[in-house]
Amino acid sequence: MTRRPPLALAVPAGLGVMFLALPLVGLVQRAPWAAVGHQLASHEVRQALRLSLVTSLAATALAVVLGVPLAWVLARVSFRGRALVRALALLPIVLPPVVGGVALLLAFGRRGLLGGWLAALGVRLPFTTAGAVVAETFVAMPFVVLATEAGLRSLDPRYEEAAATLGARPWSVFRRVTLPLLAPSLGAGAALCWARALGEFGATITFAGNLPGRTQTMPLAVYVALESQPDGAIALSLLLVAVSVVVLVLLRRRLFPA
Template sequence: MPPRRRTDGGLPRWVLLPAGLAVLLVAGPVAGLLLRVPWTRFPALLASDASVDALLLSLRTSAAATAIVVVVGVPLALVLARVDLPGRRVLRTIVLLPLVLPPVVSGLALLTTLGRRGLLGARLEMLGIDIAFSTTAVVIAQAFVSLPFLVISLEGAVRTAGHRYEDVAATLGARPTTVLRRVTLPLLLPALGSGTALAFARSLGEFGATLTFAGSLQGVTRTLPLEIYLQRETDPDAAVALSVVLIAVAAVMVIATQRGARGDR
């Protein structure tokens, strides 16, 4: 008779208690929010001009920020994982800083660099280019805070995958660009999908850096998190309804990252 498969993973049973408390720590507030939603008025609460503008703006800017993150983040992750650069640890630390910086500090860093009186912003203004407090500023702020999520996800996958398939392709005469396009990137697709979903979710939920660097102008810079914050004071039911929308989109992104992780294995 074959041995019965253990469902506890070989762990002591007491581990289930703190694990359950951890689940309650996250699930409890989310459940409380869902129970607070006035479902009978839900469509009407989302139909206001301010809510629609905030939702559409968030989706557009998050998509744009994610595209930027993918274009620059994939090469950066490959460089950090494969190229033996001097000062690579320092470079990695700089890239991952937005993970631990308070969002307001991130916004101030962007403002002092790209604002009208900033290091680069003053020179750009002389050319007629204003970035701060514009939709472009929203995209830059979202890209700034979400880039590390893609880089850290992809860099780990690159290191785990190794480079034996690339070595074989190079031995057969494939050029580096061909190896990257036909071998490396297909191997990294699950991790790339996971990192992209994380970057999009982080962009969608960005608040502090966006408010500091881009402000809050309806239809221009007021994203969904900013609209939720404002509605919290004037119409709490609308704030709760918009929060549910944000949770739903975030849940879809989390499911996408889990699928990517399974594909990685």
């Protein structure tokens, strides 16, 4: 490791740190510390908090159920169009979330591609809590796919081969050998997915709308409160920052192996 970085790198690196840190400093120094507890205890905030926990956990579960098999197929099966499917699985990371929300409306909305079928089943997604879960899943699932596929690729294939040689069927191998070995990667992917789902704004407000108690999650509440109750918005923001920091601290070994 170099001890003294060249100035040409040290200066922009320092600027980069300041650029990332200053908004957080701003948030912390403007925070109404004495009133944070009071702000977070208000009915509206607790309602948004509860809704955010429910929707982000449901979105993470859904993303794992769909994303892990998808990652397995991408890592273990070679088929035509695999690169395309992988790009599709990662697209929501780079897609503006509002665009994702509009696309979801055009697919699952009342007049969307599947709108008629969903209506026949009695399912309505826009303006419902289920819709908020769908929006969060769409945006956050790539993290599960990404982390799980990377984990699968770094697994020593001999464990799976040995199990198969001993007569285990493929599903058995997956469940009893692959999945346990995969747990750390899957855990990291799920945690990132959850953090992203918790912070989701654009796709949610576009697809699920904004109604306290039903679709107004924490980021929407922050946005709505920003002008009318800035102190409440800052208190909520601090909470979201704290959650993000906790997730990163818990994942530091996974993300940056020493």
